[in-house]
Amino acid sequence: MNPTFSPLLPADSGAHIGIAGAGLLGQLLAWQLSMKGFQVSLFDAASASSPNSAAHTAAGMLAPISEAAVAGPEVYTMGLYGLKRWQTWLGQLGPQASQCFHRQGSLLVAHPQDECELQQFLADTRCLNNEPDCAINSLNQAQLQQLEPDLSQQFRSGLLLEPEGHLDNREILEYLRQVLQSNKVAYHEQTPVEVAPYTLKAINTAQQWRFDLVIDCRGAGARHSNRGLRGVRGETLHLQTTEVHFIRPVRLMHPRYQLYVVPKPDHRFVIGATQIESEDTSPISVQSSLELSSAVYTLAPAFAEARILEAGVNLRPAFSDNLPQCFSRPGLLTANGLFRHGYLLAPAFVDHLLAQISQSAPSPFASYLPTHHHYDEPVYE
Ligand SMILES: Cc1cc2nc3c(=O)[nH]c(=O)nc-3n(C[C@H](O)[C@H](O)[C@H](O)COP(=O)(O)OP(=O)(O)OC[C@H]3O[C@@H](n4cnc5c(N)ncnc54)[C@H](O)[C@@H]3O)c2cc1C
Structure with a gap:
């Protein structure tokens, strides 16, 4: 320096x-x-x-x-x-x-059998406990539904990351x-x-x-x-549907992957993203598209009728x-x-x-x- x-x-x-x-x-x-x-x-x-x-x-x-x-x-x-x-x-x-x-903050949810992922997240962010504005609120099923009514009712608890x-x-x-x-x-x-x-x-x-x-x-x-x-491969799906009305990013915490849905204008949603240590920029794989689609379907079954507008692939520079x-x-x-x-x-x-x-x-x-x-x-x- x-x-x-x-x-x-x-x-x-x-x-x-x-x-x-x-x-x-x-x-x-x-x-x-x-x-x-x-x-x-x-x-x-x-x-x-x-x-x-x-x-x-x-x-x-x-x-x-x-x-x-x-x-x-x-x-x-x-x-x-x-x-x-x-x-x-x-x-x-x-x-x-x-x-x-x-x-409006973002939501973290996990399947009932994976709720330890939310506890792990709280442990991983313990270093932020004294940081200004770091509000992480635990939510029950009713509070989750209140914030995002289209979220599947299988989620019994979650976290709201307010900032x-x-x-x-x-x-x-x-x-x-x-x-x-x-x-x-x-x-x-x-x-x-x-x-x-x-x-x-x-x-x-x-x-x-x-x-x-x-x-x-x-x-x-x-x-x-x-x-x-290096480049780190990331894959996304762009969906469009009028059946889901999420207003904030929702992340699904899973032992093997963390996937998210981010609302966009025009009833669009970005579903992302894989993170693969590869510089391959060829089109999305079947496995990734299955993981992204099934995650989004789990979050809100109404996504089943969404239209896939685009599958994006790019490299994150790191x-x-x-x-x-x-x-x-x-x-x-x-x-x-x-x-x-x-x-x-x-x-x-x-x-x-x-x-x-x-x-x-x-x-x-x-x-x-x-x-x-x-x-x-x-x-x-
Ligand atoms: C799937 C995915 C999801 C992401 N989600 C998020 C997110 O939710 N939040 C977040 O904060 N970040 C996110 N990121 C990260 C973010 O997109 C990148 O960190 C950021 O775009 C890097 O900016 P950059 O300008 O360095 O590179 P880029 O945005 O990639 O821009 C580089 C530009 O250089 C051009 N270029 C390359 N080679 C040449 C050349 N030889 N001559 C001229 N031009 C050239 C390219 O065409 C490109 O336009 C995500 C990335 C990916 C891939």
Whole structure:
């Protein structure tokens, strides 16, 4: 970590920044940097109308308690910050975007024979007991039914994780794209690039662009050139039905898997997600689709008549500790590793990166998100 903090570019310098990858991080950084007066060019391998980012596949849950249970209390702290920041950001994106933020908590339920999973969850989150706002409420069957009347009555107990929420993430990505257009961000779609300090090079045409700073936000797309980065396969189903009216994410705790249902606009639901240590991006397997469908049917039998609109597969970008990391050298900032909590941690990570790029004060998350400098950064092959 660099003890003497120095920003990469002075604020309002009008410097030109090239960003590789227009997924979650790339779009958010492009938006924030364009608002600060930087000239920004954004490159993505996919077309804007048919995105291929983990951000597009994701369920958009903001689940600081659930994620901290597997990742530790720093994820909780950054996650709470994320919940507040998303609300502010969406307000800045406009009144319609504000409607994409939902905070009614999330529910955890288990089959009667698996109720020990709920006890285990409480044990796994004991480290959060003294954390601010960490409200976990035990519910009986009647309380579960009151919160989600369409939930199967077989569930006798559950947990309400009060601080949690979710986003209509695909809609937000679309609003971001619109604001980037108004902010005159140059968007190069269908342009896969190679990344080097000060330079982006189109893989297909060998065209090159020079910048004052390049930011590498290629997510799992950077795994072949970014040592230590891996992709973790995740599969989802997108369903549509008017028969189920869940208003909050519901997770089924099971000894072999944890699956969730997240409500989306237009009577849609995202059912997710598998987590497989594989970089295979081929279509969803029969086993995964059976597990996802049977879990959702167990949660609410009315899902039986839902229509399957889509089966999504993508890779979560992750380092070995499953936490985001940035690497800085002159002309190049690499930001990656948001793993399965990208939406939750993006606000803390983006603000941390902005502090490095343009501000004069260090980031409030410097102790959680160390910046590696050129002497210990990943090697670009
Ligand atoms: C199934 C699934 C469910 C998830 N659910 C949640 C959730 O509920 N809550 C949550 O907080 N997080 C969730 N996530 C995690 C979240 O989606 C990721 O952490 C986040 O999207 C990572 O952001 P990113 O910008 O680093 O990568 P991405 O969003 O994947 O964006 C990377 C972009 O780089 C582009 N790219 C790649 N290579 C190149 C190249 N050579 N040149 C140009 N462009 C390139 C890609 O096309 C893509 O658009 C989920 C992820 C998955 C897969």
